[in-house]
Amino acid sequence: DIQMTQSPSSVSASIGDRVTITCRASQGISSWLAWYQQKPGKAPKLLVYAASTLQSGVPSRFSGSGSGTDFTLTISSLQPEDFATYYCQQANSFTFGPGTKVDIK
Amino acid sequence: EVQLVESGGGLVQPGGSLRLSCTASGLTFSTYGVTWVRQAPGKGLEWVSGIGYDDITYYADSVKGRFTISRDNSKNTLYLQMNSLTAKDTAVYFCAKDLDNTFNWFDPWGQGTLVTVSS
Numbered sequence: 369d370i371q372m373t374q375s376p377s378s379v380s381a382s383i384g385d386r387v388t389i390t391c392r393a394s395q396g397i398s399s400w401l402a403w404y405q406q407k408p409g410k411a412p413k414l415l416v417y418a419a420s421t422l423q424s425g426v427p428s429r430f431s432g433s434g435s436g437t438d439f440t441l442t443i444s445s446l447q448p449e450d451f452a453t454y455y456c457q458q459a460n461s462f463t464f465g466p467g468t469k470v471d472i473k
Numbered sequence: 474e475v476q477l478v479e480s481g482g483g484l485v486q487p488g489g490s491l492r493l494s495c496t497a498s499g500l501t502f503s504t505y506g507v508t509w510v511r512q513a514p515g516k517g518l519e520w521v522s523g524i525g526y527d528d529i530t531y532y533a534d535s536v537k538g539r540f541t542i543s544r545d546n547s548k549n550t551l552y553l554q555m556n557s558l559t560a561k562d563t564a565v566y567f568c569a570k571d572l573d574n575t576f577n578w579f580d581p582w583g584q585g586t587l588v589t590v591s592s
Contacts, residue, residue, distance in 0.1 A: 402578040404518075411567055412510075412518065414580035423572075423580060455518055459577035462508075462520035462533075 370394050370458055372465035380473040387443040389468045391456035396436045400459035403432055403441045406467075407452045415454075416441065446470070475499040475581055477507075477568050482586030489558050489590070495551040495568030495583055503546035506571035508579055509553050511564035511588075521566070522553060525576055535561075558590045 371394040381387050391401065399419035404412040414423045416432035419439055429444045443450055451472055456465040481493040495507065508523035508531075522542040523531040530542050541554040551568055565587050569579035 400577060406518075411582035411584055412569075413582070414572065414578060417572065417578040457518075457520075457578070459575075462523070462531075464510075464518040464520065467517045 374465040378469040391439045477583035479583045479586040493553040502549040513564040
């Protein structure tokens with residue numbers, strides 16, 4: 369089974385900061401990766417799929433990159449509504465990463 | 474606007490059964506795959522099961538043989554029949570729509586329904 373890891377597990381950041389989250393697959397998955405955002409008590413929301421395609425309606429400050437085993441989600445300028453937990457998900461067996469919590473510094 | 478609404482959660486004893494429903498609106502339900510993902514209290518996301526528009530079903534190893542996914546396109550409804558429940562199945566269960574019929578990624582999601590397995 370493909371395992372997914374994320375780093376860091378949490379990050380404290382300020383409004384306007386650039387935030388980068390990394391996701392690593394235990395074996396190559398080409399570009400079969402998605403990123404989701406989840407706020408407390410809410411359902412997850414798809415941000416990026418196919419590693420770098422921004423879902424419709426998602427602000428352009430979010431971007432995804434990578435292929436093979438190493439992927440990143442970048443928030444170019446953190447906004448108040450971006451404080452949340454972010455999960456990567458590989459599309460082969462739908463495994464999710466453990467999540468990265470972004471909170472206020 | 475596509476909306477998914479889960480129902481059927483509740484408190485069930487270990488070894489018991491429960492059937493979850495997910496009713497969809499704003500889409501031609503029969504033409505999309507749909508999936509169940511769960512989240513134990515304070516934990517991360519775990520994919521549970523999925524069914525394609527072609528009725529092909531998929532299960533996580535952790536639920537295979539105990540859970541059954543099905544759909545009724547005439548009612549725009551997805552089901553998850555859960556049997557032989559244990560405390561490890563306690564979670565919020567979300568349903569979600571296959572984004573583009575590739576069955577790789579999912580959006581949107583419902584608000585979730587809580588299943589608690591406890592005596």
